[in-house]
Amino acid sequence: MKFSTLINNPADWMMGEGEENDVVITSRVRLARNIESDPFPGWQTATQRELTLGKLKPALETIPEMKEGLWQDLADLSKVQKQVLVERHLISREHAAKSKGCAVLINETQSLSFMVNEEDHMRLQAMQPGLHLKEAYEQLLSAEQFLDQELEWAYDDQLGFLTACPSNLGTGMRASVMMHLPGLALCNQTKQVMQGLTDIGVAIRGFYGEGTEFLANLFQISNQATLGLSEEQIINSLTQTVAEVATQERYARQRLIKERPDFLTDQISRSYGLLKHAYLMESKETLHHLSLIRLGRDLGFFPKSSAQLCNTMLLDMQPGHLQLHKKHQMDIEQRDITRASIMRKMISSVPAPERPF
Amino acid sequence: MEEKQCPKCQFTLAKLQDIRRLGCAYCFKVFADELAPAIASIQKQEQHIGRKPQISIKVQTDKLNSQLQKAIAQEAYEEAAKIKQKLSVLIESS
Numbered sequence: 001m002k003f004s005t006l007i008n009n010p011a012d013w014m015m016g017e018g019e020e021n022d023v024v025i026t027s028r029v030r031l032a033r034n035i036e037s038d039p040f041p042g043w044q045t046a047t048q049r050e051l052t053l054g055k056l057k058p059a060l061e062t063i064p065e066m067k068e069g070l071w072q073d074l075a076d077l078s079k080v081q082k083q084v085l086v087e088r089h090l091i092s093r094e095h096a097a098k099s100k101g102c103a104v105l106i107n108e109t110q111s112l113s114f115m116v117n118e119e120d121h122m123r124l125q126a127m128q129p130g131l132h133l134k135e136a137y138e139q140l141l142s143a144e145q146f147l148d149q150e151l152e153w154a155y156d157d158q159l160g161f162l163t164a165c166p167s168n169l170g171t172g173m174r175a176s177v178m179m180h181l182p183g184l185a186l187c188n189q190t191k192q193v194m195q196g197l198t199d200i201g202v203a204i205r206g207f208y209g210e211g212t213e214f215l216a217n218l219f220q221i222s223n224q225a226t227l228g229l230s231e232e233q234i235i236n237s238l239t240q241t242v243a244e245v246a247t248q249e250r251y252a253r254q255r256l257i258k259e260r261p262d263f264l265t266d267q268i269s270r271s272y273g274l275l276k277h278a279y280l281m282e283s284k285e286t287l288h289h290l291s292l293i294r295l296g297r298d299l300g301f302f303p304k305s306s307a308q309l310c311n312t313m314l315l316d317m318q319p320g321h322l323q324l325h326k327k328h329q330m331d332i333e334q335r336d337i338t339r340a341s342i343m344r345k346m347i348s349s350v351p352a353p354e355r356p357f
Numbered sequence: 358m359e360e361k362q363c364p365k366c367q368f369t370l371a372k373l374q375d376i377r378r379l380g381c382a383y384c385f386k387v388f389a390d391e392l393a394p395a396i397a398s399i400q401k402q403e404q405h406i407g408r409k410p411q412i413s414i415k416v417q418t419d420k421l422n423s424q425l426q427k428a429i430a431q432e433a434y435e436e437a438a439k440i441k442q443k444l445s446v447l448i449e450s451s
Contacts (some may be wrong), residue, residue, distance in 0.1 A: 034382060036382055038381070039365075039366040039368075039380055039381040040378070040379060040380060040381055042376070043368055043378075043380040043381065044377055076387075119378070141408075145411070148410055148411045148413055148416075149413045149415060149416070150413075150415070150416065151416065152410075152412055152416045152420065153410045154381075154382035155409070155410050156405075157405070157433060158386060158403070158404055158405060159385060159396075159405060160405030160407060161405075161410075162379075162382045162385055164378045164379055165377065165379075166377075166379075166380050166392060166395055166396050166399055167399045167400075169396065169400065169405075170400065170405045170407060171405075171407040171408065173407070201401070225399070225400050225401040225402075226400065227396070227400040227401070227402060227403070227404075227405055228400060228401045228402020228404060228405070228406060229401065229402070229406070229407065230401065230406050230407045231407050231408055285406075299410070320406075340370075
């Protein structure tokens with residue numbers, strides 16, 4: 001697979017299917033692994049990093065699932081291309097800052113991405129649409145069984161898999177679910193629910209990762225502890241937590257329909273109107289409107305099939321993807337113009353909102 | 358007093374306190390005492406109960422073979438004989 005093929009094709013998760021997809025956008029699981037004999041990437045010289053990469057590449061190539069995939073050295077990518085991979089959640093922002101001796105291997109459906117020499121030698125990630133953490137983990141497990149044939153991981157009977165940062169010790173696993181919670185936001189309940197999650201040891205991050213705002217009513221919810229719990233325990237407990245939050249979100253939506261139907265219809269229709277007719281739109285505003293279009297789709301204002309469009313619009317409005325549409329560098333106003341123009345074009349395939357209640 | 362350092366990768370205690378990351382797998386043994394409170398505060402438990410890596414026969418044989426080459430190069434024949442013994446046990450068991 002070529003880089004351009006990847007860019008021109010939607011990832012599997014963008015189809016918008018899967019369990020609980022009215023509230024859960026994606027489920028991701030990642031495992032951190034290191035080669036026993038080599039220093040961790042952050043403490044390696046460029047030459048050592050290349051040696052590690054030389055050991056990992058042939059091992060990764062034995063995984064059948066990855067045979068038709070894209071092997072990409074980061075040194076060969078432009079800043080914009082790296083940004084696009086970050087926006088698609090195929091590499092982390094930390095990984096995008098690296099180049100020589102660092103790479104990523106992505107499968108055809110973009111459900112698997114294996115980062116080489118991020119903070120750890122290997123970061124194996126699987127991503128599924130909807131609430132499917134178990135399936136995502138099983139995908140990784142089957143890939144890892146091939147790697148076990150070729151490599152010896154840094155492992156300790158007490159501390160489990162050894163990672164550069166102690167926060168990943170043990171399973172090396174971070175399970176993370178992207179949730180869309182506009183109902184809670186419109187009912188002013190977000191803060192309360194988030195506080196409840198923090199209290200039970202669940203980590204919450206914004207759309208763009210750690211320390212970012214909760215834009216587009218999108219929340220990434222993940223496990224905090226990685227040591228002393230089995231992979232199954234981590235997944236089951238997070239799945240249960242997510243299902244509970246999803247119930248609260250649906251309850252909030254029902255309350256809005258019952259108690260404030262005109263307000264709700266106004267919010268959704270207003271966003272549709274603005275996306276359809278605006279000529280200049282900044283990123284934050286666009287994210288807000290896209291959230292309401294998605295809510296409208298979930299509540300029956302728009303056809304069910306517009307889910308994929310919601311995901312495509314969410315990606316295409318971001319800086320890296322936007323830059324792909326225009327070859328030259330854009331200033332802020334040009335970006336807002338381009339963004340609005342792309343949104344106008346895309347939303348035109350969605351019929352005007354129809355109030356279903 | 359000289360600063361504590363990992364003999365394998367030369368990572369130092371000062372560096373650990375600065376970046377809160379480690380240099381290599383062996384650092385966990387070297388800095389075990391210094392790490393214990395940090396691990397206790399981040400993690401719920403201190404004993405791993407999840408998946409263990411399944412080290413393949415191939416990986417083990419490769420490792421012993423490279424140790425054997427090293428021993429021969431250093432003319433440590435007694436050591437080489439021991440490694441050869443381990444290798445034959447491994448091959449028999451597979």
